[in-house]
Amino acid sequence: MAQDTYTEFATTGVGKKLTKALGLPQPAKLRRYRPGAPLIHGPVVLIGSTEASDALARHLLSWGLDVRRHVGPKEQVAAVVAMFDAVSTPADLSETVLAVGGLLKQLKSCARVVTVFRDPAQSQLPAERAARKGVEGLTRSLAHEMRAGGTANGVMLDAGVDVAAPSAAGALRFLLSGRSAFVSGQFITVGSDHGMLPTDWEAPLQGQTAVVTGAARGIGAAIARTLHRDGAQVILVDVPAAGEQLAEVTNEVGGTALQLDITRDDAGERILQHAQQYYGRLDIVVHNAGITRDKLLANMDAARWDSVIAVNIESQLRMNRALLDSELFSRPEGRVGPRIVSLASTSGIAGNRGQSNYAASKAGVIGMVAASSAELQARHGTINAVAPGFIETEMTAKMPFATREVARRLNSLSQGGRPEDVAETVAYLASPAAAGTSGMTLRVCGQNLVGA
Amino acid sequence: MAATPRDAVIIGGNRIPFARAHGAYANASNQDMLTSALKGLVARFGLQGEQLGAVAAGAVLKHSKNFNLVRESALGTPLDPRTPAYDVQMACATGTEAIGSLANKIKLGQVDSAIGGGVDSISDAPIVVSDALRAILMEATRAKSTGQRLRALAKIRPGHLAPRAPGTGEPRTGLSMGEHMAITADKWGITRQEQDELAVASHRNLAAAYQDGFFDDLISPFNGLSADNNMRADSSLEKLTKLSPVFGKDLGANATMTAANSTPLTDGASAVLLGSEEWADAHDLPKLANFVDYEHSAVDFVDGAEGLLMAPTYAAARMLQRNGLTFEDFEYFEIHEAFASTVLAQMKAWESEDFCRTTLGLDRPLGSIDRSRLNVNGSSLAAGHPFAATGGRIVATLAKLLHGKPGKLGFISVCAAGGQGITAIIEGR
Amino acid sequence: MNDPIPIPLPKLGRLYRKAALNAVRSRLSSGGSLKALPDRPLLTEHPGITEEQAEQYRLLLEGEPFDGTHRQALPSVLLHIAGFPVQMALLSRSDFPLPLVGMVHLSNQVTHHHPVPARTPVQILARVENFAPHRRGTQVDLVLEMYPAGIDIQQTGSADLLYTSTSCYLGLGTYLYAKTESTSGPREEFTPPQKTGLWTLGADVGRRYASISGDFNPLHLSGLAGKALGQKGAIVHGMYLAARMLEGREPEGAGHRWSISFEAPVTLPGKVAFCAAPGVNKTQHFVGWNPRTGRRHFTGELNIP
Known part of the structure; x- marks a missing residue:
C-alpha cells in the first residue's frame, strides 16, 4: 500500500502549522473503530x-x-x-x-x-x-x-x-x-423496521457465516478480517491462482478457503455447497471480487470489455440467482434474513476516463442492488452496494505519483481511505442492525468531489 | 473386504503446483514447500488452532539440518503447536506410506485425525562433502589439542573438497532408475509408440482436469506458480516421436525411453487430511473416500532377477487377494508414471498368464486395466514427480474422483527406488 | 612342502625400492634361461587387518549401503591385501626369476574357508608354483594361505586353513621357456549381456585402492605413469574390480569360492558395465566390460556354500 507521507507529515505539530500557513489541505488522522x-x-x-x-x-x-x-x-x-x-x-x-x-x-x-x-x-x-x-x-x-x-x-x-x-x-x-x-x-x-440490535456491539455478526469473494488481498482481505473481528465465520473465495495469499488471509481469520473462479456457471452452487458442508448456514455474501482492464473506449477490445463485465457484474447476477434459489441462503432468522453486499465504485456513479467497461459493470452493480432489493426484503434480507472512492491499495499504489496525490486530496477529508474503511461499511451493511436498509449504494469516499 | 474397526476417511488434500527442477522453486527449501502445502490445507479446511493426532510426511532428498523436517514445517502453520509430527521415508513411496500408516492409526483408534504427505526438492538438494573430508573433519572435532586438530586438518587435500550431490542412481548397481527401467521395458517388449501415447494422454488428461477446475480445491499456488509447469497441454505424438532416447541407449534400436516418456526431476509438496468418520462429522468436514488398505513389496533387483520398478505388481497381487478383489472391481486406477514404460510393464505383467501364475503365484492373470479408467486426470509424466510428494497427489486426486460414488473403488500403484513398491485401495463415499 | 622361511611382515615401500633395482638387474641377468626356482615358501605373522583399514576399504567400495559396519567377517579382498606384502617379498627375492616391475595380474582364484574378523592375527604363507610358458612371457602362480595365529602349520595343514588364493601373474616379456607362437587361439567373440550394473570409477580410484592395499604400483597411480608403462593411462587394480564384483555378495559365514580373470585393463577414470547372472549350484557368473567399446575387462564367478 502506498504510504500517504503527506498526511503523516501534515498531522505532526510542525506539519500542521506549515500546511496551514501555505493553505495546503489539512488531512486529519481519522478516528477509526x-x-x-x-x-x-x-x-x-x-x-x-x-x-x-x-x-x-x-x-x-x-x-x-x-x-x-x-x-x-x-x-x-x-x-x-x-x-x-x-x-x-x-x-x-x-x-x-x-x-x-x-x-x-x-x-x-x-x-x-x-x-x-x-x-x-x-x-x-x-x-x-x-x-x-x-x-x-x-x-x-x-x-x-x-x-x-x-x-x-x-x-x-x-x-x-x-x-x-x-x-x-x-x-x-x-x-x-x-x-x-x-x-x-x-x-x-x-426502509423497514426489520433488523435487530446486537446484544454485544463488539460482535454484531456473532454466529453468522459470511462469504467474501476476492478475499486474497486488498479490500477483500480487509473485509474478511473485519467480518471475522465482528464475530462472523468467514469463507474466503478467490481465484485458484491467488490461493497462496488466500490461504494466508484465511489462516489469519480462522476461516475456510474456497479457491473458485466466480465466473464459473456453478460458482453460486459451489459456495452454497461449501457453506452447507462447513457451517450449515450462510447469512452474508460480499461480492467483492472485481477486475479492471482500463482502456479508452476507442481502443477497447472485446477481451477487455467482456472480462470486466463477466467478473464484475454477470457473475454476481448468476451467483445471486443461485443463492436466492437456495434453501440455505433464504431462511430468515427472526427479523433478519440473508444479506448481500456488493462492491460498486465511484467510477460507476460518476464515470471515469478509460474505465467505460469498469464503470458499466459497477453502475450495473448499483442497478442490480436496487432491483434485487424487494426480493431480499421479502425474506427480511438486504442487498446493498458500497462504492469506494480513492482507497490506498496495492492497485492504487501503482498509479503515477501525481495522479495518486491529486486523487487522494480530491475529497472533503483530503486523504485516501483505507481498505478497512470500506470493510467497516460492508460489515455494517451486513449486520442485523442494518436489516432495514436495502437497495442502496453507500459511498465510502470521504465525500469525493467527483460524482454526486 | 477385510473388516476394520472403523473407517479412515480421506477428507481432502492440498498440494503446491509441481515445478521442474531449478525453475520456479529454485530458491525454496523442502521446509518452505511443505509448510506452504500444509498452510493451504489448513486454510481449505479451517484447521487453524486445531490439534491433530499426527502429521507424517517426508522427503527423499533431505538436508541433515532438516532432521525434524515435518515437525518444523507443521510448527510453521496455524495448527495447534501441540500436534505431533514426524518424518517418514520410503523413497518414492514416502507419501503413500505416510498416508497409509496414518490411516491404519485412525482405523485402530490411535488417532482421530492426521495429515500425511511429502515434499521433495531437486533444486535444494543437499550437497555433502566427500567421505574422506568428513572423516578428517570428524577427527579434527574429536581432537583434544590444537596440535592434534591441525594435524588432522593438514590431511585435507584439494580433491577432498569436491562436493557430492546425491544422484538418482541405485547405490547397489550404479545404474540410474531410467537405465533400470530401460532393461525392464526391453524385457517386457514395451514399444516406443505405446510409451509416447501414454505420455500424451497424461498431459492431455492433466490439462483437461485443470480446465475443468478439478484441481481448484486440490492445489494452492506457491511462489507465483499456479499450475504444474511441466504440463504441456499441446503435447502430441508427432512431437514426441521426434525425441531421441535418453535411457537404455546400449539397447540400440530397442531404446525406447525419451525425456518425454520419462518423468522429469521436479520440486513440490503435497498433504492429505485424514480423519475418523466421527472426527470429520464433528468438524463439519467433507468425507471424500475411505482409505481401505495398502500393501508394500520389494523385489530382488540387484542382479537383475526382477525389474527395479516392478515391485508394485507383487504388492497388488497380495493386496487384491487379501481383499478378495479383482481389477474388474475398480472404477479408477492411479498408476504412478515414474516412466511411461513403468505403467505399461506393470500392466503387461498383470496381464501375463506366466508371470501371474509362476511369479505371483496366482491361479489366473489379474487381467487388463481399462485405459479409460487409468490416470484419468493425468499423472507424473505431466504433473512431474517430486518423489515424496507424489503419494499425496495421487491419494487426493483419486479420493476426489471417487467422491459421490459410494462403494466405488480406486487402485493405486507407486513404484519406489530400491526395488520397492506400494499399492493401495480407496473407496468412494 | 619345504620348510617355510619365517620372515617379519615385509614393508612394502622397501620392497618397491628393491624391485626397482631388481628390474635393472634382471634385465641384465635373465637371458631367457630358466634359473633354479624358489622352492621355499615365506611365512609371516600378521597382526590382523585393522578396523581403520576395513573402514577405508568400505568407503572406497561405497559399500556403506551394502555392509554397514555390522559385518564382522572381512571381505576376501582385504585378506588378499593382508597377504600382498608377503607375495611381494617373495617376488622380490633375489632367487625369483621374473622382474617385479612388469608383472601383470592375469587371474585369481580364492577359497575363503572361514570368516576372519578385523584385528584377528593370522599366519600367512606365500609360495610360488606352476611356472609356465605364456605367449607374452612367463606365467606363474602365487599361492597365499592363511592360518590362525599360534598354530604350527606344519602339523595342522589344511584343516585350519582360513583362506587360500592362487594369483596367476605374467612376467611380461621374460621368456623362461622357449617362445611358443601357437599357444594363443583366436580371440573369443564377446557379446555383452544385459547389464545389471554400471560402475563409475573416478580418476582417484587407483590412488585410493593403493593407499589401502599398499600396492603403489605406479601403473595405477597416474595417467603419466600408466602411459610410461604402455597403457592408455592409469589403470585400475585388478583386485579392485574383484572387490567391486564381490561387494555385498560374500556370505558372512564364509566357505565361498570365487575367481576372476582379467582381460582388457580398465583405464581411469572410466565406466564398467557389469552383469551378474545366476548359474547352477549357487554359482553366480560375472562379467565386466567397457560400455562404449564392448571390450571385456574381466569375467568372474562366485560359488557360495
Whole structure:
C-alpha cells in the first residue's frame, strides 16, 4: 500500500502549522473503530425536540453516551444529531439548522454531525418534499465544511419507519462511530423496521457465516478480517491462482478457503455447497471480487470489455440467482434474513476516463442492488452496494505519483481511505442492525468531489 | 473386504503446483514447500488452532539440518503447536506410506485425525562433502589439542573438497532408475509408440482436469506458480516421436525411453487430511473416500532377477487377494508414471498368464486395466514427480474422483527406488 | 612342502625400492634361461587387518549401503591385501626369476574357508608354483594361505586353513621357456549381456585402492605413469574390480569360492558395465566390460556354500 507521507507529515505539530500557513489541505488522522474503545469521546448533542428524538435519546443513553440537549459555550462537542423528521415546509429547517451551526466551532476533531429526516421521494406534498430535500442539501454542504476529520451524514427514514426502529438506531450508531471514518456527505436510508440490535456491539455478526469473494488481498482481505473481528465465520473465495495469499488471509481469520473462479456457471452452487458442508448456514455474501482492464473506449477490445463485465457484474447476477434459489441462503432468522453486499465504485456513479467497461459493470452493480432489493426484503434480507472512492491499495499504489496525490486530496477529508474503511461499511451493511436498509449504494469516499 | 474397526476417511488434500527442477522453486527449501502445502490445507479446511493426532510426511532428498523436517514445517502453520509430527521415508513411496500408516492409526483408534504427505526438492538438494573430508573433519572435532586438530586438518587435500550431490542412481548397481527401467521395458517388449501415447494422454488428461477446475480445491499456488509447469497441454505424438532416447541407449534400436516418456526431476509438496468418520462429522468436514488398505513389496533387483520398478505388481497381487478383489472391481486406477514404460510393464505383467501364475503365484492373470479408467486426470509424466510428494497427489486426486460414488473403488500403484513398491485401495463415499 | 622361511611382515615401500633395482638387474641377468626356482615358501605373522583399514576399504567400495559396519567377517579382498606384502617379498627375492616391475595380474582364484574378523592375527604363507610358458612371457602362480595365529602349520595343514588364493601373474616379456607362437587361439567373440550394473570409477580410484592395499604400483597411480608403462593411462587394480564384483555378495559365514580373470585393463577414470547372472549350484557368473567399446575387462564367478 502506498504510504500517504503527506498526511503523516501534515498531522505532526510542525506539519500542521506549515500546511496551514501555505493553505495546503489539512488531512486529519481519522478516528477509526477499535474494539474496546468508546463509541465516541465527549458529549453528543441532540437537537430538535420531536417525540421521536426522545426515543432516539434513549438509545444513545443506553450506549453509555453523554447525551445533551444543550451545552455551554466553551464546551467541546463530539457529535451533533439534528432531528428534521417532522419538517413540513422549508421554513421549518431554520431553528434546528441554526442550532447546529452554533455548535460547529465547538466540535472536536473527527466530530460527527448526523441529520435525521424522512425520505423526500415519499412525499407528494411540494412543501414537505422541498423541506426534506433541503435537509439533503444542507447535510452535503455541511460535510464539505467539516474540518479536522469530521463528517456529516444523514439517516433517511421511510414513511412507515419509526425513528426508534432498530435499523435507524443502527445507522445512527454507525455514523457516530469510527467505523464510518471515511463516509461523509452520505445518506443511509432505513426502509423497514426489520433488523435487530446486537446484544454485544463488539460482535454484531456473532454466529453468522459470511462469504467474501476476492478475499486474497486488498479490500477483500480487509473485509474478511473485519467480518471475522465482528464475530462472523468467514469463507474466503478467490481465484485458484491467488490461493497462496488466500490461504494466508484465511489462516489469519480462522476461516475456510474456497479457491473458485466466480465466473464459473456453478460458482453460486459451489459456495452454497461449501457453506452447507462447513457451517450449515450462510447469512452474508460480499461480492467483492472485481477486475479492471482500463482502456479508452476507442481502443477497447472485446477481451477487455467482456472480462470486466463477466467478473464484475454477470457473475454476481448468476451467483445471486443461485443463492436466492437456495434453501440455505433464504431462511430468515427472526427479523433478519440473508444479506448481500456488493462492491460498486465511484467510477460507476460518476464515470471515469478509460474505465467505460469498469464503470458499466459497477453502475450495473448499483442497478442490480436496487432491483434485487424487494426480493431480499421479502425474506427480511438486504442487498446493498458500497462504492469506494480513492482507497490506498496495492492497485492504487501503482498509479503515477501525481495522479495518486491529486486523487487522494480530491475529497472533503483530503486523504485516501483505507481498505478497512470500506470493510467497516460492508460489515455494517451486513449486520442485523442494518436489516432495514436495502437497495442502496453507500459511498465510502470521504465525500469525493467527483460524482454526486 | 477385510473388516476394520472403523473407517479412515480421506477428507481432502492440498498440494503446491509441481515445478521442474531449478525453475520456479529454485530458491525454496523442502521446509518452505511443505509448510506452504500444509498452510493451504489448513486454510481449505479451517484447521487453524486445531490439534491433530499426527502429521507424517517426508522427503527423499533431505538436508541433515532438516532432521525434524515435518515437525518444523507443521510448527510453521496455524495448527495447534501441540500436534505431533514426524518424518517418514520410503523413497518414492514416502507419501503413500505416510498416508497409509496414518490411516491404519485412525482405523485402530490411535488417532482421530492426521495429515500425511511429502515434499521433495531437486533444486535444494543437499550437497555433502566427500567421505574422506568428513572423516578428517570428524577427527579434527574429536581432537583434544590444537596440535592434534591441525594435524588432522593438514590431511585435507584439494580433491577432498569436491562436493557430492546425491544422484538418482541405485547405490547397489550404479545404474540410474531410467537405465533400470530401460532393461525392464526391453524385457517386457514395451514399444516406443505405446510409451509416447501414454505420455500424451497424461498431459492431455492433466490439462483437461485443470480446465475443468478439478484441481481448484486440490492445489494452492506457491511462489507465483499456479499450475504444474511441466504440463504441456499441446503435447502430441508427432512431437514426441521426434525425441531421441535418453535411457537404455546400449539397447540400440530397442531404446525406447525419451525425456518425454520419462518423468522429469521436479520440486513440490503435497498433504492429505485424514480423519475418523466421527472426527470429520464433528468438524463439519467433507468425507471424500475411505482409505481401505495398502500393501508394500520389494523385489530382488540387484542382479537383475526382477525389474527395479516392478515391485508394485507383487504388492497388488497380495493386496487384491487379501481383499478378495479383482481389477474388474475398480472404477479408477492411479498408476504412478515414474516412466511411461513403468505403467505399461506393470500392466503387461498383470496381464501375463506366466508371470501371474509362476511369479505371483496366482491361479489366473489379474487381467487388463481399462485405459479409460487409468490416470484419468493425468499423472507424473505431466504433473512431474517430486518423489515424496507424489503419494499425496495421487491419494487426493483419486479420493476426489471417487467422491459421490459410494462403494466405488480406486487402485493405486507407486513404484519406489530400491526395488520397492506400494499399492493401495480407496473407496468412494 | 619345504620348510617355510619365517620372515617379519615385509614393508612394502622397501620392497618397491628393491624391485626397482631388481628390474635393472634382471634385465641384465635373465637371458631367457630358466634359473633354479624358489622352492621355499615365506611365512609371516600378521597382526590382523585393522578396523581403520576395513573402514577405508568400505568407503572406497561405497559399500556403506551394502555392509554397514555390522559385518564382522572381512571381505576376501582385504585378506588378499593382508597377504600382498608377503607375495611381494617373495617376488622380490633375489632367487625369483621374473622382474617385479612388469608383472601383470592375469587371474585369481580364492577359497575363503572361514570368516576372519578385523584385528584377528593370522599366519600367512606365500609360495610360488606352476611356472609356465605364456605367449607374452612367463606365467606363474602365487599361492597365499592363511592360518590362525599360534598354530604350527606344519602339523595342522589344511584343516585350519582360513583362506587360500592362487594369483596367476605374467612376467611380461621374460621368456623362461622357449617362445611358443601357437599357444594363443583366436580371440573369443564377446557379446555383452544385459547389464545389471554400471560402475563409475573416478580418476582417484587407483590412488585410493593403493593407499589401502599398499600396492603403489605406479601403473595405477597416474595417467603419466600408466602411459610410461604402455597403457592408455592409469589403470585400475585388478583386485579392485574383484572387490567391486564381490561387494555385498560374500556370505558372512564364509566357505565361498570365487575367481576372476582379467582381460582388457580398465583405464581411469572410466565406466564398467557389469552383469551378474545366476548359474547352477549357487554359482553366480560375472562379467565386466567397457560400455562404449564392448571390450571385456574381466569375467568372474562366485560359488557360495
